[in-house]
Amino acid sequence: MAVAVSGLLGGVLPDLAARTRKGDKLLAEGRVAEQRKDWDKALVFYEQALAEDPGDVAYQIGVRRVRFQAGQALVERGLRLRAEGKLEEALAAFQRAFAIDPSSAIAEQEFRVTREMIEREKKKAAAGQESKPEERGMTPAAQERQEAIDRITSLRNVPELRPLSAQPINLRINNQPPKVLFETVCKLAGLNLILDPEYRSDPSAARNVTLELSNATVEQALDYLAALTKSFWKPLSGNTILVTNDNQVKRRDYEDMVLKVFYLTNLTTPQELTEISTMLRSITDIRRVHQYTAQNVLIVRGTQDQVLLAEKLINDLDKPKSEVVVDVLVMEANRTRTRDLASNLASGGSSGIDTNLMFTPRNPVLLGGTQSSGATTTTGDSTTTTPTQTPYYNPYMNPYGGYGGYGGYGGYGGMGGVGTSSQPQLISLARIARISTNDFSITLPGALLQAVMTDRNTKVLQSPQVRAAHGQKASLRIGDKVPIASGGMQPFGGVVGGMSSLYSQFQFLDVGVNVDITPTVHGSNEVTLKVVLEISNVRDRIDLGGISQPVIGQRKVEHEIRIREGEVSLLGGLMQTQETRSLAGIPGLMSIPILKRIFSSESVEKSDSELLIALIPHIVRSPGITGVNLRPVAAGTDAAVKVSMTPREAPPAAKEVKPQPEPTAPVKEALPQAAPPKPPAEQPAPATPPAEQPVLQPPAPGTPAIPLPRPSDTMK
Numbered sequence: 001m002a003v004a005v006s007g008l009l010g011g012v013l014p015d016l017a018a019r020t021r022k023g024d025k026l027l028a029e030g031r032v033a034e035q036r037k038d039w040d041k042a043l044v045f046y047e048q049a050l051a052e053d054p055g056d057v058a059y060q061i062g063v064r065r066v067r068f069q070a071g072q073a074l075v076e077r078g079l080r081l082r083a084e085g086k087l088e089e090a091l092a093a094f095q096r097a098f099a100i101d102p103s104s105a106i107a108e109q110e111f112r113v114t115r116e117m118i119e120r121e122k123k124k125a126a127a128g129q130e131s132k133p134e135e136r137g138m139t140p141a142a143q144e145r146q147e148a149i150d151r152i153t154s155l156r157n158v159p160e161l162r163p164l165s166a167q168p169i170n171l172r173i174n175n176q177p178p179k180v181l182f183e184t185v186c187k188l189a190g191l192n193l194i195l196d197p198e199y200r201s202d203p204s205a206a207r208n209v210t211l212e213l214s215n216a217t218v219e220q221a222l223d224y225l226a227a228l229t230k231s232f233w234k235p236l237s238g239n240t241i242l243v244t245n246d247n248q249v250k251r252r253d254y255e256d257m258v259l260k261v262f263y264l265t266n267l268t269t270p271q272e273l274t275e276i277s278t279m280l281r282s283i284t285d286i287r288r289v290h291q292y293t294a295q296n297v298l299i300v301r302g303t304q305d306q307v308l309l310a311e312k313l314i315n316d317l318d319k320p321k322s323e324v325v326v327d328v329l330v331m332e333a334n335r336t337r338t339r340d341l342a343s344n345l346a347s348g349g350s351s352g353i354d355t356n357l358m359f360t361p362r363n364p365v366l367l368g369g370t371q372s373s374g375a376t377t378t379t380g381d382s383t384t385t386t387p388t389q390t391p392y393y394n395p396y397m398n399p400y401g402g403y404g405g406y407g408g409y410g411g412y413g414g415m416g417g418v419g420t421s422s423q424p425q426l427i428s429l430a431r432i433a434r435i436s437t438n439d440f441s442i443t444l445p446g447a448l449l450q451a452v453m454t455d456r457n458t459k460v461l462q463s464p465q466v467r468a469a470h471g472q473k474a475s476l477r478i479g480d481k482v483p484i485a486s487g488g489m490q491p492f493g494g495v496v497g498g499m500s501s502l503y504s505q506f507q508f509l510d511v512g513v514n515v516d517i518t519p520t521v522h523g524s525n526e527v528t529l530k531v532v533l534e535i536s537n538v539r540d541r542i543d544l545g546g547i548s549q550p551v552i553g554q555r556k557v558e559h560e561i562r563i564r565e566g567e568v569s570l571l572g573g574l575m576q577t578q579e580t581r582s583l584a585g586i587p588g589l590m591s592i593p594i595l596k597r598i599f600s601s602e603s604v605e606k607s608d609s610e611l612l613i614a615l616i617p618h619i620v621r622s623p624g625i626t627g628v629n630l631r632p633v634a635a636g637t638d639a640a641v642k643v644s645m646t647p648r649e650a651p652p653a654a655k656e657v658k659p660q661p662e663p664t665a666p667v668k669e670a671l672p673q674a675a676p677p678k679p680p681a682e683q684p685a686p687a688t689p690p691a692e693q694p695v696l697q698p699p700a701p702g703t704p705a706i707p708l709p710r711p712s713d714t715m716k
Contacts, residue, residue, distance in 0.1 A: 164190030479512010
């Protein structure tokens with residue numbers, strides 16, 4: 001039986017090992033193909049490996065990962081083919097991508113879109129139409145977007161008047177109705193005139209007025225005539241105008257509205273966009289102003305004159321903020337010299353004599369029923385017992401306190417309430433007569449000799465640069481963050497009046513060079529700086545409540561200055577000299593001129609410090625205000641906004657190049673030649689044509705005749 005089992009395992013295991021080795025080989029080949037981004041081949045290798053061992057997790061991960069990559073690659077290939085107009089090939093690519101990865105929603109979606117595009121092209125071909133290659137690859141959604149762009153591009157601006165004749169108008173007509181005056185000016189400029197039906201019935205339009213024009217353009221002549229007759233005119237096309245009464249009702253009915261989107265590129269906060277929007281409403285009387293904060297956009301809808309005035313204001317206000325680079329120079333020099341001289345008798349490390357006389361009886365009585373332990377020394381007839389310190393329990397101490405005190409009740413007890421104390425030495429009254437010097441002990445002073453001298457120099461030079469925009473605060477921190485503990489006592493266990501525990505909280509302070517600068521730029525050469533400059537360092541550390549706390553030295557300057565660009569401003573020049581001298585020793589002996597060096601100690605410390613802080617501003621950006629921004633413009637009246645455009649200059653005519661005569665043989669004398677007569681076209685026209693003979697163009701067929709002014713009503 002054992003032989004049969006071993007034979008069966010021997011027949012099965014080689015096959016499993018062979019399949020595993022083959023699957024690993026296919027897995028390795030698939031990874032190589034994956035690194036080359038040949039997703040189709042990698043997927044084939046992974047699927048073959050998975051077929052060898054369907055339960056292998058590594059094979060399953062490879063198939064799932066590469067299946068997505070292969071499907072996505074086919075989708076991208078189909079999109080490229082479709083953009084080139086190869087719809088059938090793109091459809092096959094999308095179909096294959098969906099077959100490889102059935103979970104790919106993008107492959108299914110693009111397959112359906114491509115099939116709709118093929119059906120669209122078949123219908124066009126059946127109707128005898130043929131699409132361009134770029135149109136053939138456009139999806140229905142792309143076609144709709146392109147048509148929308150074409151419609152937006154074809155939108156026209158308000159009509160601009162383009163008269164047939166650009167010659168200046170010189171005309172004077174007396175005592176004629178406004179209708180005749182408008183018709184005469186339009187005929188001279190080659191314009192068509194349309195009158196509002198209510199304009200003819202208006203009594204003010206029938207009142208006769210006198211018109212005098214001298215070297216005026218068509219727009220100027222129409223504006224002058226409109227102001228003279230209280231009329232309102234607007235162009236309907238390049239050669240047609242409409243004239244009606246000038247009132248709010250007619251303006252609301254006939255005045256064209258313009259929609260424009262302004263993209264502001266120099267704003268930094270939403271508040272600035274709101275301020276400009278409010279300003280446009282109050283200055284230009286535009287009621288419809290909407291702001292889009294995400295892209296700093298203002299959408300304006302108003303009359304052409306209002307939008308033009310708003311465009312001028314936005315061009316003047318949308319300016320980059322001025323920027324300043326401030327050089328901060330911090331120069332500091334410190335020198336400290338210390339001298340310590342000491343030669344005296346000392347005990348316990350203190351200056352002078354510090355000697356304790358203690359009563360240590362040889363035979364103390366029992367204390368609390370227990371004799372105090374000690375070391376007994378016998379010398380001849382005398383016996384000396386030296387008491388030792390014994391631990392005892394202090395019932396008044398805090399079990400959560402710090403280090404236990406020495407002697408007495410010890411203040412705060414140690415952990416667990418155990419402290420140490422020296423027991424009082426007691427003797428019986430019968431032994432008082434036997435007290436001698438053997439019952440007392442004394443501490444002898446030691447000698448101290450010290451001579452130390454130190455000299456320390458410190459030089460600090462820091463020159464950081466801070467760049468800030470106009471009105472914006474810039475901060476610079478160079479240094480470290482130092483923790484500082486702050487805390488208090490709180491009841492332990494939540495019981496007020498019971499035991500307390502000490503808690504601490506830590507705050508971090510910036511120690512080093514801290515600079516806060518807010519610049520305000522005035523013009524192109526002056527800057528106001530609001531400066532907060534602080535230079536600090538950790539000078540020492542002290543122990544507060546068992547916690548080491550830093551002592552921070554601080555030098556701080558806070559003020560506001562106005563200086564020129566490139567000018568040096570000294571914020572603080574501090575020079576400090578400090579000398580400290582301390583003397584300690586044995587009273588009396590330390591005052592003797594010669595012996596005081598033996599029985600006293602002297603410490604002398606001298607410190608010198610110099611600090612210089614300088615600021616140098618440099619303007620690196622300005623708003624770029626030009627003369628166009630400062631020039632005033634005419635904005636109409638209080639009732640209506642009206643702007644006027646400067647007439648466009650006609651392009652200069654090309655000069656005719658006359659052929660030069662061929663050189664002839666030199667003559668002895670150059671005879672004066674008469675100047676050739678000028679052609680009639682070059683003769684200057686008279687400055688002012690005779691008023692009695694106005695040049696009028698013949699009316700178009702079907703146009704009613706215009707009554708000319710009578711000779712008696714026309715002046716020279």
